[in-house]
Amino acid sequence: MRTVVGTLFLWLLIFSCKNEEIKVNYLQKEEVQLVQPRIMASSMVIDSFVTIKADRNIDGAEIFYSDDGSEPTRNSTQFIEKIKIKEPKELKFKAFHNNFKASETASIKLYKKGYSASDIKWFTNVHEKYKGVGSFTLINGKKASLEYNNPEWMGFDTIAKAIVKFHKKTHIKSIDIGYLNDPASWIFPPTEIEIIIKNVTVQHFNFRIEPLVEMTNRAMLTFNMPINQEVIALTITLKNVQEIPDWHDGKGNRAWLFMDEWIFN
Amino acid sequence: MSISTNRRKFLKQSTCLSLGIMAYPTFVSAFRADNYDDLIIGHNSHQYKVNMKWGNLNPLKTPVQDCHEMVQDSKGRIVLLTNHTKNNVIIYDKSGKLLETWGTEYPGAHGLTLVKENNEDFLLITDYERHQIIKTTIDGKVIFELDYPAETGNYKNKEEYKPTETTVVENGDFYVADGYGNQYITHYNHKGEILNAFGGKGTEDGQFLNAHGICYDNRDAKNPSLLISEREMNILKRFSLDGKFIESIKVPGALICRPVIYKKEIYFAVLKSKESPNADSGFLLIMNENNEVVSCPGATAPTYKNNELKELYQTIRLFQYPHDVCIDEDENVYVAQWNSGQTYPIKLTRV
Numbered sequence: 042m043r044t045v046v047g048t049l050f051l052w053l054l055i056f057s058c059k060n061e062e063i064k065v066n067y068l069q070k071e072e073v074q075l076v077q078p079r080i081m082a083s084s085m086v087i088d089s090f091v092t093i094k095a096d097r098n099i100d101g102a103e104i105f106y107s108d109d110g111s112e113p114t115r116n117s118t119q120f121i122e123k124i125k126i127k128e129p130k131e132l133k134f135k136a137f138h139n140n141f142k143a144s145e146t147a148s149i150k151l152y153k154k155g156y157s158a159s160d161i162k163w164f165t166n167v168h169e170k171y172k173g174v175g176s177f178t179l180i181n182g183k184k185a186s187l188e189y190n191n192p193e194w195m196g197f198d199t200i201a202k203a204i205v206k207f208h209k210k211t212h213i214k215s216i217d218i219g220y221l222n223d224p225a226s227w228i229f230p231p232t233e234i235e236i237i238i239k240n241v242t243v244q245h246f247n248f249r250i251e252p253l254v255e256m257t258n259r260a261m262l263t264f265n266m267p268i269n270q271e272v273i274a275l276t277i278t279l280k281n282v283q284e285i286p287d288w289h290d291g292k293g294n295r296a297w298l299f300m301d302e303w304i305f306n
Numbered sequence: 307m308s309i310s311t312n313r314r315k316f317l318k319q320s321t322c323l324s325l326g327i328m329a330y331p332t333f334v335s336a337f338r339a340d341n342y343d344d345l346i347i348g349h350n351s352h353q354y355k356v357n358m359k360w361g362n363l364n365p366l367k368t369p370v371q372d373c374h375e376m377v378q379d380s381k382g383r384i385v386l387l388t389n390h391t392k393n394n395v396i397i398y399d400k401s402g403k404l405l406e407t408w409g410t411e412y413p414g415a416h417g418l419t420l421v422k423e424n425n426e427d428f429l430l431i432t433d434y435e436r437h438q439i440i441k442t443t444i445d446g447k448v449i450f451e452l453d454y455p456a457e458t459g460n461y462k463n464k465e466e467y468k469p470t471e472t473t474v475v476e477n478g479d480f481y482v483a484d485g486y487g488n489q490y491i492t493h494y495n496h497k498g499e500i501l502n503a504f505g506g507k508g509t510e511d512g513q514f515l516n517a518h519g520i521c522y523d524n525r526d527a528k529n530p531s532l533l534i535s536e537r538e539m540n541i542l543k544r545f546s547l548d549g550k551f552i553e554s555i556k557v558p559g560a561l562i563c564r565p566v567i568y569k570k571e572i573y574f575a576v577l578k579s580k581e582s583p584n585a586d587s588g589f590l591l592i593m594n595e596n597n598e599v600v601s602c603p604g605a606t607a608p609t610y611k612n613n614e615l616k617e618l619y620q621t622i623r624l625f626q627y628p629h630d631v632c633i634d635e636d637e638n639v640y641v642a643q644w645n646s647g648q649t650y651p652i653k654l655t656r657v
Contacts, residue, residue: 067344067655068356074623077583098606098621140343141622147583188581225585258584290645 074142078104078120078134080149085184085261086304088154090127095120095134095147102141106134112146129153150263154182155304156211164202171196171299178301180205184219185301187259189226196228197298202278205303215267215306218279221299223259224289229296231279236268238275255288261301277303346657347624349608352571352592352601353657354639356624360653361386361402361640368393368407373642373651375418375564376632379427379444384632384640386651387418387431395429395446400634402653408446412436417471417564418630423478434468434486441498450498455482458503460490471564473522473532475547483534485518491534491549504549505534512551515539519564521572525595533565533572540580542572542597555597559617560605562591568633570595575628575641579605579619586626587619590641590654603639603654625652 079096095104104120105113113135120134129151136144158180167173173195174181185193195201216236221228230253236246248266282296344355361384371390379385383405384398394409409415414435421428427444441449454467461467470485478496493502505514516538523544524530531552532545540560544552561577572593579587589604599608599615604624609616626646631639639654 066357066359067342068358068624070343070345073345076587076620076623079581079583079619145584186581187583223585260583 070140071142075099075102075136075138075144077144077147078136080132080134080147082149082151085149086152086154086182086302087127087129088182090125091151092123092125093132093149094123098136099138099141102136102138104134104136106132108132126151145258152217152263152304153306155217155306156207156213157182158205158303158305159208160206162204162206164204165197165200167201168196168198168297171297173301179203179303181302183302184261185221185299187221187223187261189221189223189228189297189299191301193301194221194299195301197279197281197300198295200278200280201231201298201300202276204274204276205305206274207272207305210271210273211305212270213272213275213305214269215265216277217302217304217306218264218266218277219300219302219304220262220264221259221301222253222257222262223299224253224256224296225259227285227289227291227294227296228299229253229282229285230262231264231298232282233280234264234266235278236266236275237278238268238270238272240271240273244270252282252286254286272305345622345624347622347654348590348592348603349601352603354603354654355657357653357655359402361398361650363396363404363650365648368396368404370396370648370650372644373629373646373649374416374644375630376640376642376651377418377420377429378632378634379420380422380425381427382634384634384651385418385420385429385444386642387412387415389413389415390648394431400638406445412440414468417469417483419472419474419480421474421478421480430472430474430480432469432472432482434470437464437467437469437487439469439472439482452482452494452498455490455492455500455503457500458490458492460488460492460503460506470517471519473520475522475530476524481520481522481532483517483520485514485516485537489514489517491517491520491532491545493547493549502549504545511543511554512545512549514543519562521565521567523565523567523572525567525570533567535562535565535574537561537563537577555593556615557591557599557618558615559619560589560591560602563629566631566633568637571600572597573631573633573639575631575643576602576605576618577627577629577644581617582619584620584623586623586646588625588628588643589618589620590625590628590631590639591618 081094083092105117107113107117131150133148135146185191234248238244281298285291370388375387386396393407394412394415397405414433417432419430431440439452454464468486471483474480482492489507491505518537519535521533523533534543542555559580562574566573574591576589592601594600627644629644630642637656641652
């Protein structure tokens with residue numbers, strides 16, 4: 042009897058040890074991905090140079106970056122403290138760690154300062170809550186941040202239409218429209234952009250932007266429109282998403298359109 | 307990992323080792339523990355291992371939509387509130403085993419508060435779609451339903467009232483935070499009669515833009531007060547029980563949901579980081595008895611410069627949109643998440 046009880050006790054102990062290990066089902070570091078580095082630029086519009094800083098986020102993580110459009114790897118240039126950029130380009134950053142999955146790639150596009158417009162007159166109303174810093178917000182040479190509450194954003198829940206004027210006739214190669222992509226906050230890219238230039242004749246330029254088909258990360262994006270024209274004034278009209286698609290919680294509603302800067306190259 | 311944890315692990319493994327001589331095959335898996343590289347999140351005194359499998363259920367039988375809030379009842383059970391109307395309330399034991407479910411009539415089930423009266427447990431549920439507060443027994447029988455507080459004059463119609471949270475004080479009085487509506491805090495006695503209302507929408511100290519959570523703070527028994535999280539503004543505000551503003555505690559970058567006090571600490575689910583490329587950028591936040599942030603599981607370590615907390619943000623893609631925390635007597639934390647792909651709560655084991 043004593044042997045039976047002893048054996049039973051032993052097996053109970055064994056079982057409890059094993060069971061404890063089965064219970065220890067904790068998440069492993071290798072299953073977890075780093076958040077992409079936070080990139081902070083002194084400006085996104087280059088006058089002479091801009092300074093870029095990036096957060097390392099977590100002990101042991103290293104950031105690598107590329108400036109040729111390629112995906113950063115551990116063989117790319119390592120980011121240390123800060124970098125100075127003088128020429129417009131796109132930089133891509135990625136965080137790596139020996140124990141965690143590498144982050145997604147964070148990118149930032151820097152623009153050369155464009156021609157300064159002298160005036161802007163709005164034909165449609167910006168939303169009361171997201172007025173930017175005034176009617177000149179989109180031509181003041183300042184970019185916003187990823188946060189839609191940043192005062193450099195102008196938010197529209199209708200069509201946005203304005204006329205932009207220059208002091209003198211200026212050759213404009215292209216126009217960059219800076220907008221916010223934040224579908225989780227119901228902020229979508231514009232669907233259509235129309236530019237009207239009145240010289241001797243009236244010229245129309247129409248652009249369509251591919252609609253979003255799935256949820257995407259927040260990003261500050263740019264739509265570049267080549268026009269190659271002598272311009273003294275031009276009218277820009279942007280259409281917001283009139284019906285949010287079915288894959289989104291806000292389906293059927295109008296989406297927001299947020300813009301921070303129009304750059305005339 | 308702390309020294310005490312290492313010692314506990316060593317002792318357990320020593321016991322297994324001495325027994326393992328006789329039972330080698332059974333223990334092969336036990337010693338694989340040495341190869342584990344468990345994720346440990348949090349800082350300083352509050353660090354945790356993460357169990358993603360806790361409380362996972364068959365979504366065809368017991369589905370969740372948003373997991374909004376959790377409380378632990380007097381029997382030690384974990385009570386989850388979801389806005390899925392097949393089973394608005396899901397009750398687990400601490401191991402994550404399903405015990406029971408109830409509730410099919412709370413489409414906007416959001417706030418969940420445990421009320422103890424004469425050794426009996428009750429629940430206060432806020433439903434922002436029904437624009438009501440509902441008091442139930444712990445097994446789901448309705449005690450009362452409160453409509454929008456028309457007599458305060460703060461609301462033209464029920465649609466302006468979207469309550470998000472309640473809190474109860476010792477004498478049975480309770481307060482309702484209208485975090486998705488007109489932003490008033492309405493004070494009731496235990497019978498549901500209105501005593502006071504304060505706050506309202508605005509940016510003044512005594513007003514709110516997103517009064518999402520409210521909690522009775524009696525850690526200082528001589529000066530009990532109310533803590534109210536103004537989520538969009540990343541601020542925790544303290545008010546007297548009669549609605550006078552006392553102070554603001556800033557938590558830059560953290561969209562804090564309701565404060566949850568356990569012992570001397572305040573715990574928060576942080577819905578998301580203010581500045582983060584991915585929208586699903588939540589984490590947790592823990593304050594000590596001096597209301598200083600001491601740990602941010604899933605985010606940057608809290609650091610103060612000239613008494614100002616530096617901006618906090620998510621560092622690993624672990625939490626999506628944490629919406630509430632529940633702390634058990636072992637100081638483990640259960641995390642309910644909003645808009646996270648109908649996932650069940652996550653359990654954090656303190657190390």
